[in-house]
Amino acid sequence: MNLSINSNYAPAASVIKPHFIFGAIALLVLSLMIILADTTLLGAYFDSKIIAITHMAVLGWTIMIVFGALYQLIPVVFETSLYSEKLAKFTFWLSGFSVLFLTYSFWITDYTRLLPYAALLMFVSLLLFVINVILSYKSSQKKNISSRFVITAVIWLAITELIGTLIAFNFKFNFFADSHLHYLKIHASIGLIGWFLMLIIGIGSILIPMFFVSHQLDNKKLEKSYYLINFGLIAISINWFFIHQDFINPLFWLLIVIGIIFFISFVYDSYKKRIRKVLDVGMKHTMISIITIVLPVIVSLIIMIGFDLESTLLFRVSTLFGFTVIFGFVTTLILGQTYKTLPFIIWLEKYQALVGKTKTPMPRELYSEKIAHAHLYIYIFFIIFMILGILFKKIWLVRIGSYFLLLVAILYNINVFKMIFHKVKTIDKNE
């Protein structure tokens, strides 16, 4: 017998809401940056504009929403309260400033005067987040495969940031034995797989069955996924850092891919066993995101195996890898999960004290489903246009695609701010 007191553990809405506001605006800024970058998007993946866009996407947009959602979900996943709400608020302001500083440093290609300090600030802010989550985990009553995924992801985030900061300092002090591009590859791979993928599996393994209302799922698939992804990532990182035997990397990569397949299989089981047959707009985004994981898997195998691609094509395929992870998989998921988290956060804040006393709207009624559906369909066009544009080097496709993203960002912002500024509405019970 257990008493569920998760909403007692939930942090104040004032801790979470600023993250969604920042994230939504960052998506808007990101779409403008992509429009401004224009032909640069078809050049080398390590161009400073592409790196600036990547950091705005990863740190300004996705991480901000992920941090906000995670503060709300820690009570659900760990069954404990967040270690410190004050620390979370301070981390928000520091990371918000740092991401703008860092992105600006990349955008203007100031790698020696500004970048190291921006990277250091970012490192400190992410470390504060890591400390907050680890200390919450320590007092957790529930340590299972989902919470293990989350805490491991957080450790990979710290490693990602450490490598990123070292790369930034290397521009000033030049102490690396290899080219910085070698470390950039490790930084990106650990960040995308160790942090984003593992976090999404950890949170997804709780939320997806919860939202589908599906039970009796096989957690062994998650266990296998956990060990395969971690073993593959640790092995490939050691090889990249110390052994430098590139021919063996596809084998390690394959382990990661099999780990991902186990997670997809878990989600598929949940989908098959769901009692909610009709998918709402949040879950439609989520399912599209899960299917989209296939894209970076295919692209990464092409890069690993090589196929003797000429260098400019290889650069574009590398850009495509980052694009399919960040926009195909992660952003689609975050757009959808916004509708599975923010309405409930706002609803609990505004209506928890009123339930039963008067008829209240449902969380789903706090945003426009029409707008959410509209940006889902436009977003699919954005993905298709960008992939084709980058792959076939057609700037007109990229340009149309980037305006689609701007439209998505505007619609998404309308819905987010509709929720943020929601005024309490009570409905007469006799109506």
Added chain:
Amino acid sequence: MNKAEITNFELEILELLKNVMDPEIEINIVDLGLIYEVNYDGDKKLDLVITFSTPACPLGDAIVSNIKEVIKQKYPDFTTNVEVVFEPLWSTELVSEEGKRILGL
């Protein structure tokens, strides 16, 4: 109050609880099968045993508050205790025919 009257009152409470919705699934908690027991002492005390569709339900407290408030509105001098249990774990077999119809099962 005799035993039959108590049972009738418990059924009345169950009907009253159909006004409490699960905010995520948007079905009332009775048809969703979340109410395991309603025990009335024949005077002014109600003991309810309920569950949630998932132990990690972040809206659990809101559902409990809603139950207490709905009962308080109709029976202001009653004391209502709500115990939340996860044994037996909730499953789709507990959903009523009406609930299944709404869910499209």
